[in-house]
Amino acid sequence: MTTEVTATRTAHAGKFLSFSIGEEEYGLEILKVQEINGMMPITRVPRTPEWVRGVINLRGRVIPVVDLRLKFGLESIPDTERTCIIVVQLSRDDRTLVMGIVVDEVSEVLNLVDEQIEPAPNLGSDTAADFVIGVGKVDEQGFVLLLDIDAVLGSEEIEVVAAASV
Amino acid sequence: MPRKKHDDATPASSGATAEKILERAVVGTDGSPFLDEDILNEFLTRQKECLLETEKQLLELENNACGEDCMAGVLRFLHTLKGESGLLGFTDLADVCHAAEDMLQDRDPADCVETLLRLHDWIVARVGHLAGENDAPAAVEEIIATFAAVSKSAAPQAATPASPARPRTNPDLGPLNGDPEMLPEFLSEAGEHLEDAEEHLLTLESNPDDSEALAAIFRAFHTLKGLAGFLxxxxxxxxxxxxxxxxxxxxxxxxRVEGPIADLTFGAVDMLKQLIEDVGTAMTQGSSLVLADGYDDLLDQLIAVTEGEIPAATTAAAPEPAVVEAPAAAEAADEPDRVSGFIPLNLPPKAQEKASDEPASGFIPLNLPAKKAAPEPATAPATPPAAGTTSKITRLKEAVRVDADRLDHLVDTIGELVIAESMVSQSADLDTSTSPHLQSCIDHLDKITRDLQEIGMSLRMVPIRPVFQKMARLVRDLAAKTGRKITFDMSGEDTELDKAVVDKIGDPLVHMVRNAVDHGIEKTPQERIDAGKPEAGQVDLHAYHKGGRIHIEISDDGRGLDKNRILAKARERGIVRDNEVLSEREIYNLIFKPGFSTAEQVTEISGRGVGMDVVRRFIEALRGTVEIQSELGQGSTFCISLPLTLAIIEGMIVGLAGVNYIIPTLSIVRLIRPQPGEVTTVLGDGEMISVNEELVPVFRLGRLFSADGETREPHEGVLMIIEDDNRRAALLVDELVGQQQIVIKSLSEPVQDTVGVAGGAILSDGNVALILDVSGIVRIAQNRAEAGEVATPA
Structure with a gap:
């Protein structure tokens, strides 16, 4: 797995979709989110990394789905009825790329102001930390790690996938 | 009449568009035009289309196939390109067009074809350069210099038709003389210009000092004048x-355009509308043209005003437009089809009758004595009963230019609808329902869905014509270059196929046409005469539908393929073993081998042996095949067979560990359910099966894909013998599920480049199945075999 990915962006005030993976809460800029779907049949693509769950039929389009849990190096768990596929739109070379990410549970939409956002702490070489662009402080829930989803599913990763699949 | 010009499909550019560009283009501080990307794109796209059309006209001009009409088309193209590129700030394009127009004015067009073709190529290169597709072409001065050489030797003729100083001859009305193919275009364009003029006239009336609006009206009239002149x-x-x-x-x-003069200008616009509508009527009904009422009066007034006479507000100028306007409006109300841009769309007979029976509308029916009362005396003898032209009825077609992405989205959505529909109609809940009404509704839904699917598929279909036209040009150039005489014929250029195929078929066709000319046709006319053939070689291009596929044939009546020489060459190169016996087809197929060439010498055009290899690769990438028929001394025919569309394949659905995969039926040679023991282990290393006494390696798809449940023995599953690049392999899968048409969906990151997977498809249950890439799978299997990974079977 790559270690070169560093979050070059910092989070700005705005709306974030929060979701949980394991014990942790993550946030995703709402503008990146196209839709949220419940679990649906996923066709596994052979000879791809474990964290590529496969492809789904999104109303006639075949889009890839990445399991964020596996991507972050966590244990795989069976899907529950709370497991969701968040369909995100990524920008890549002037194109829009649509991809699904599997998360344990979608929580809510947070409205964060600048005072609630702190820069990403240095968490060492933890994979997930590379993609964190800030930490949002929410009273009741504590902290939400704000993700740079473009970096999480970024091109550096894709090269790794391509190399692994030959 | 608001009408989206952007969507209008008339390929010829227009002053209206140019005007729009002018309005939106902002000239930067350094004087260079700052262009909206959309405007530039529209300009470039249109020019590319026009260039194709112009090339065709030039070629026809050379063969005297169309004479005046083609020349008019070329002139029109040059003129509009000049105007538009001038507005966009591409002064070199404008200059070159202007110079070319000058050249053509005092020169027999047929003599300029060579120069014009060169000019055409330059414009293509320049437009391509603007589009960022190729490098900048030679300097514009070089091209213009070539005109001078032509122009000087020319005998000067009378003044140009566009010269304003030249006195007009009396209008000469009669059957339509213009090219029927160009008329519909003219009508819609002219309609647009007039709409535009009207719009600006309204602006001008409220603000007579608006020079911008005045210029726009002026341009509209000017363009219309030019267009009408050509036609x-x-x-x-x-x-x-x-x-x-x-x-x-x-x-x-x-x-100043205000008061009576504004009225007069409005009257002029209305009159032109009327005149153009008359042309449309004459065209669709095949009848003769007649002058509209009030034509002369209005003309006289225009001249009077020009000469400095200011009409009083009460002169005939004001009522004049009303006379013309009223029936036009009434008709528009009657015939909604004609509202936009005066394009009569296949008028019903009733409407036609009405139009011609209504004298107030300005139509003077040809057979009525009223014709004599036509205001222009000169027209009376010039309007003979046009018996020959009555059958010449041209149908008008309207087209809309649509973004390809939107089209794809529509097709995707239709695909999804088809799946959703089948989920409903096959739902188990329906079995418990006893309502006959519901069933009939679902049947109806089913029918509509299928119709929709067919329409969706046909949307991407375009005629192969532009590619064929390119070939016509290529043959001409090659013949000139190699000193051969060649007649080129084509048919079926209206055959439609998927746009993606049309875009990609050009390259292989170029290679094949080059081969036909350079290798096929004899080197000298004398050689042909000696062989008892006509002096001019014949190269033909045909396209046609057969068996759900598109066939494209390139045939020549040249030397044909020499089987013995090909075989000898192949033996010499070690491609074929000495004792190997090959069928005719196999021998011909040898020419597709990379680096294989029987040409004695490599020419500028062909002979390096790369061409046919490229052809095969391209055609195979389009999932097509090439067949060769040849008779030594009589010529050869290359027949390309292509699927109608790249989006759909015939696929075999196979099951493996409960997952469905799709294998393109084209790559499956046969299916075998092996007997126990028929699959043998070789050297304890790999599995083989003997098919027709040929040993074929057996690969277990489950192992290649690391799927679970790979305990099955070969005799419990199905072996698919697949062929790729002449190598065969057997793939072991669990079961056959079925065969059906598959709509291919491409995969995106991060799974797009997965080896062995060519794409995805949505099956009728709504799930995604992967389409296997046979050559990729064979590659994986071989890599594993080389790495010693293939374990001995349990």
């Missing part, structure tokens, strides 16, 4: 000219 519509040309001259006075500040 031999003298009366329209004349009228537009007079209007233009009057407006020129306004431009110079001699008169």
């Amino acid at each position: 031999d519509l003298g009366h329209i040309q004349d009228f537009a000219h007079r209007s233009e001259t009057m407006l020129d006075q306004a431009r110079k500040g001699a008169i």
Whole structure:
């Protein structure tokens, strides 16, 4: 797995979709989110990394789905009825790329102001930390790690996938 | 009449568009035009289309196939390109067009074809450069210099048709002389120009000092004049000219467009509308053209105003437009089809009758004595009962230019609808329902869905014509270059196939046409005469539908393929073993081998042995095949067979560990359910099966894909013998599920480049199945075998 990915962006005030993976809460800029779907049949693509769950039929389009849990190096768990596929739109070379990410549970939409956002702490070489662009402080829930989803599913990763699949 | 010009499909550019560009383009501080990307794109796209059309006209011109019409088309193209590129700030394009127009004015067009073709190529290169597709072409001066050589030797003729100083001849009305193919275009364009003129006239009326609006109206009349002139519509040309001259006075500040003069200009616009509508009627009904009422009066007034006479507000100028306007409006109300841009769309007979029976509308039916009362005396003898032209009825087609992405989205959505529909109609809940009404509704839904699917598929279909036209040009150039005489014929250029295929078929066709000319046709005319053939070689290109596929045939009547020489060459190169016996087909297929060439010498055009290899690769990438038929000394025919569309394949659905995969039926040679023991282990290393006494390696798809449940033995599953690049392999899968048409969906990151997977498809249950890439799978299998990973079977 790559270690070169560093979050070059910092989070700005705005709306974030929060979701949980394991014990942790993550946030995703709402503008990146196209839709949220419940679990649906996923066709596994052979000879791809474990964290590529496969492809789904999104109303006639075949889009890839990445399991964020596996991507972050966590244990795989069976899907529950709370497991969701968040369909995100990524920008890549002037194109829009649509991809699904599997998360344990979608929580809510947070409205964060600048005072609630702190820069990403240095968490060492933890994979997930590379993609964190800030930490949002929410009273009741504590902290939400704000993700740079473009970096999480970024091109550096894709090269790794391509190399692994030959 | 608001009408989206952007969506209009008339390929020819127009002053209206140019005007729009002018309005939106902002000239930067350094004087260079700052262009909206959309405008530039639209300009470039249109020019590319026009260039194709122009090339065709030039070629026809050379063969005297169309004469005046083609010349008019070429001139029109040059003129509009000049105008538009001038507005966009591409002065070199404008200059070159202007120079070319000058050249053509005093020169027999047929003699300029060579120069014009060169000019055409330059414009193509320049437009391509603007689009960022290729490097900058040679300097514009070089091209213009070539014109000078042609122009000087020419005998000067009378003044140009566009010259405003030249006195007009009387309008010469009669059956339509213009190219029926160009008329519909002219009509819609002219309609647009007039709409535009009207719009700006309204602006001008409220603000007579608006020089921008005045210029726009002027341009509209000017363009219309030019268009009408090319199409031999003298009366329209004349009228537009007079209007233009009057407006020129306004431009110079001699008169102001307000009050009676504004009325007069409106009257002129309405009159032109009427005249153009008459042309449309004449075309669709195949009848003769007649002058509209009030034509002369209006013309006289225009001249009077131009000469400095200010009409009183109460002169005939004001009522004149009303006379013309009223019936036009009434008709528009009656026939909604004609509202936009005056394009009569296959008028029902009733409407036609009405139009011709209504004298007030300005139509003077040809057979009525009233014709004598036509205001222009000169027209009476010039309007003979046109018996020959009555059958010449041209149908008008309207087209809309649509973004390809939107089209794809529509097709995707239709695909999804088809799946959703089948989920409903096959739902188990329906079995418990006893309502006959529901069932009939679902049947109806089913039918509509299928119709929709068919329409969706046909949307991407375009005629192969542009590619064929390119070939016509290529043959001409090659023949000239190699000193051969070649007649080129094509048929079926309207055959439609997927746009993606049309875009990609050009390259292989170029190679094959080059081969036909350079290798096929004998080197010298004498050689042909000696062989008892006509002096001119024949190269033909045919396209046709057969068996759900598109066939494209390139045939020549040249030397044909020499089987013995090919075989000897192949033996010499070690491609074929000495004792190997090959069928005719196999021998011919040898020429597709990379680096294989029987040409004695490598010429500029062909002979390096790369061509046919490229052809095969391209065609295979399009999932097509090439067949060769040849008779030594009589010529060869190469037949390309292509699927109608790249989006759909015939696929075999197979099951493996409960997952469905799709294998393109084209790559499956046969299916075998092996007997126990039929699959043998070789050297304890790999599995083989003997098919027709040929040993074929067996690969277990489950192992290659690391799927679970790979305990099955070969005799419990199905072996698919697949062929890729002449290598065969057997793939072991669990079961056959079925065979059906598959709509291919491409995969995106991060799974797009997965080896062995060519794409995805949505099955009728709504799930995604992966389409296997056979050559990729064979590659994986071989890599594993080389790495010693293939374990001995349990």
